[in-house]
Amino acid sequence: MKKLLALILTLSLLMGMAVFARAEETLPDHPVDIELWTDFTIDEAIMQKAVDDFNAAYADKGYTVTLNKFAGSQRTTLINGAIENDTLPALLFSAWFTTADYVHQGLVEDITDLIAPVRDDLYDAVYDACVIADKAYMVGMYQSYFGLAYNADIFREAGLDKYITEDANEWARWTMAEFEGDILPTLAKYFEGSEKYPIALFAGDNQADTFTLNWLSSLGGQMWKDGKSNAGADENVIAALEKMISWTENGLTNSDVITRSGTEASPDFRNLNSGVCSCQVSNHTSWLNAMANGSSTQFDLRMATVPAVINGEDTNILANYVYGACVMNNGKADQIAVGKEFLRWLLQGGENLDAINNNAIPCFRSIADASTDPFVPATTKNADLIWDFTGGVPGYVATRSHLFPAIQAAYSGDKTPAQALADYSAEANAIIEEYVENSLVLH
Amino acid sequence: MKAMTERKLRENLSAYLFVGPFVVLCALFIIYPIFRGFINSLYNTKWRATVYVGLQNYKTIFSNATSMLAIKNSLLFVATVVPLLIIFGIWISGSIFDKRRLYVSGVRAVLYIPVIASMVVMSIIWRFILDSQSGLVRYFCMLLGLKPVNVLADPTYTIYLLIFILFTMNIGQCVVLYTADMLSIPNDLLEACRIDGGGRLDMFRYILIPLTKNTTIFTFITQTASVFKVFIVIQLLTRGGPNYKTTTMMYLLYEYAFGNNINTGVASAMGVLMFVISLVLITLRFVFIRREKEAM
Structure with missing residues (x-):
């Protein structure tokens, strides 16, 4: 019995290591600079802190994220210009409804697997809003x-x-x-x-x-x-x-x-x-x-x-509006991998995810439950009035x-x-x- | 022979060096984009693939009512603003060029301010004047006890208002050019006209208009190209509205290239069409001049 338990434990450890090793394998082993574009109606300092924290956490790998925050009125011009010039960022934080067209144009990565670990914590309506043909292309960050x-x-x-x-x-x-x-x-x-x-x-x-x-x-x-x-x-x-x-x-x-x-x-x-x-x-x-x-x-x-x-x-x-994060398919595998890593890192939770969610109505149940802002429950009780x-x-x-x-x-x-x-x-x-x-x- | 060629090359080297940077920059930023624009106009790149579609993008333009309206509006701008600029440029310059220097300089400076101030600033000033909620128009309407009128929202007349605004923005440059040209006309000719009993009208007819022909050609070419590309005034005052009534080719090109319904192929086709139409208009002007010369 002991031998069997030891065998199962060893196998589990080996499998775990293999999975971990595979995840590590997909990440570039050289410095990669990516851009995060956002038109979030949010204090820029909140986004900058998230970016700075990621850069510090991945300093040994040489991954650097640069924030580019702009007004929503500039979004279409900037993104369309980037599409034409092949300079799309790896990360886009924007409203789902403005991003969905880019999904149909094949410019956004499927991140269903990436979201899976936090799926249960996301409100169903938020998750469902960002799904096309059973695949999730955006993870909600806040609702407005x-x-x-x-x-x-x-x-x-x-x-x-x-x-x-x-x-x-x-x-x-x-x-x-x-x-x-x-x-x-x-x-x-x-x-x-x-x-x-x-x-x-x-x-x-x-x-x-x-x-x-x-x-x-x-x-x-x-x-x-x-x-x-x-x-x-x-x-x-x-x-x-x-x-x-x-x-x-x-x-x-x-x-x-x-x-x-x-x-x-x-x-x-x-x-x-x-x-x-x-x-x-x-x-x-x-x-x-x-x-x-x-x-x-x-x-x-x-x-x-x-x-x-x-x-x-x-x-x-x-x-x-569901505002969320997506990884753009900009054709650069290294940047896409680091973009996904940024999201994976952000979704682990912590003060950055909390700060972004608390900008308006959180997309995550745990963050909404922990919120002490009386405006949040006063707002969410109007959820039944929402139309698509x-x-x-x-x-x-x-x-x-x-x-x-x-x-x-x-x-x-x-x-x-x-x-x-x-x-x-x-x-x-x-x-x-x-x-x-x-x-x-x-x- | 070889020595002669080398000597010639040495002699012309400085000229080539002077011209070289322009040729390189022109090739890079003007010739190549024109060529590239034409190539792009034959492709559809909207769905993550570069698909050759032949003349489909041009067909899209000619089968679309908004595009046709934009072409019509652009031609209307050129057909009205350019002649107005030439006529008023000659008229104003001819009326002031032989007056006291201080007066001439004053008029020229006043008319040139809109040119220096840039179209963005001038458009914003016009918006301050015409805005029916907070502009001067509202103020005067209220003073007269009338309901505020949004003069930038009339489907029929707004385009004529824009034509007038564009005219006011460009007339200064024409007056400066014509006045400079008229000041260089020998005084003997003007004196002779007066001695022969010619009036102001005769001076215009027999001296000023014929002797400023080169300025007219220059004004026609530059203003045709400039007015044809009108964008800022439209963007800041009407955004092509109401209901596309003031949309021009340049504005629509921008919408196709950077708007919500992006289609670079159609935008490029629109650019090529603009280039061709400008070229035809300017060529027609040269043909007209040549025929005029041949007839003389």
Whole structure:
């Protein structure tokens, strides 16, 4: 018996060593420099610390990671330039919905095995969001619900106290009737005679267009159906666009919707030029940080869900961004190996993974459970309001190029809302078909 | 014979050395990209493979309504802005060149400021003026008790506003060139015109326009190329909107190359088309000049 136990133990040790040796074998035995690109809405110091810690841990191997943090508005230009110049980074930390198109183009590595050890700790919704054809291409780092931010100070001054939640961490849930019948008109009256306005709508480009999608879905319309764009065929989406236009015509929004970019809306809000603004949780975190360190105007920043009426009943909706990490298939085996090693190292846990996750809503159960921030449970209890704003359609990012021109066409009177959305759906469906046909991961 | 060749080579060596760097840089950064752009326009590289598609990328452009609108808009820019620049360049210069030096310099300096200030700065200034939420337009609308009008969002008229803006940004350069040319016209000719009883209009017709022909040719070539490539004004003021109504070929090329729906092959094809159209326009101008000379 003892001999048998000794044999099993020896064999197990040998197998373990073999596995370990194989893992080591895949790593380059020479110095490798890789880049980590990110558009995370996160304090750069948090990402830099993670990179510095990895560089220190792997100093003996000569692996060096260099951080390149840029604004989300620059992402497409930078990545497309890198694709053309064959200079893609080994690591990309970004939102899943912006990365999925690159997966279909064969530019992202399958990291299912790499995620396996932490799979159970990841929220199912987070893991599932980053899976295409049963393979995981991104590991979630944090989630960021996308709803509304409002300035409670302005609300109080305007006499809208009853719409402010008692607990500062609670997300307000206004009804559509309250929102368009009382909140927006009251704010419009409060701002009358100035350049300020109740809420920003924007269609100058596709920045923050998720906010527009939230509103287009607010009357129960389905933007996507059976893997296709459905906006042009759904009366409720058309009605929602008509409602948005009527808000602008009635002075409830900014007047320059057609030329306003989503990136211009939040500075206006933070400079107290509007009362309500599109906002995601990670923005909320960084805006609060900016107020705390005195680099931005102080005000009582609160969050709210998007009012909606679905099947005749008042409800609220939210979009959710899963921000995560992926390894890019840049054709350089050494860099890919070190990129995967970086993720493997990061997923072992510790303060770096905690810090990134706590930037907004954690993707890992253990980190969320350990969080002492009361804003986290106050936020996650709205999880049932989340709708799938991408429909999981291949080529979603590419379809975005056609949404804002459609909104512009409707707003400028060049087309009726129905015609504009029908044309958008036709363009979007042509792109989806191209992606389905050519996708390098679906076939 | 060999000694003669060597001597000739020695004599011309300094000239070759002067020209050499330009030839190398030109080949590297102008000739090669043009050649490469043409090659790229025959391939599709979107799906991790370089697939030869022949003229498919060109077909894509000509079968796409947005691309055709962009071509039309680019040609409209050239067809309106370039003649306006030439006409107003001659008119303004002809009206000031024989005035007091200080006055001439003052006018030239004022008109040249937009050229020095760069298109980005000028576009931002125009945005400050025209923005319907916080611009001067809003201020005046409110002063007059009117609803704010977003003049950058009209599907019909915004492009004409952009034409005017582009004109204001480039007119300074034309005036400087024409004025310099007109100042070099011998005073005898101008005096003779006056003695013969010629008025301002005659001076324009018989002296200024014919004697500044070289400047007109130069202005036509440089401004055609410049206006055809208009991008910054579009990007900063309308982003090609509303609904592509102000999209130009250059803007669409950028969208194909760096936008969400990347397609480098189509972007390259658009670049080649721009090159060909510019070449045709400029060649036509030279043909016209040659015919004019032959007729004289």
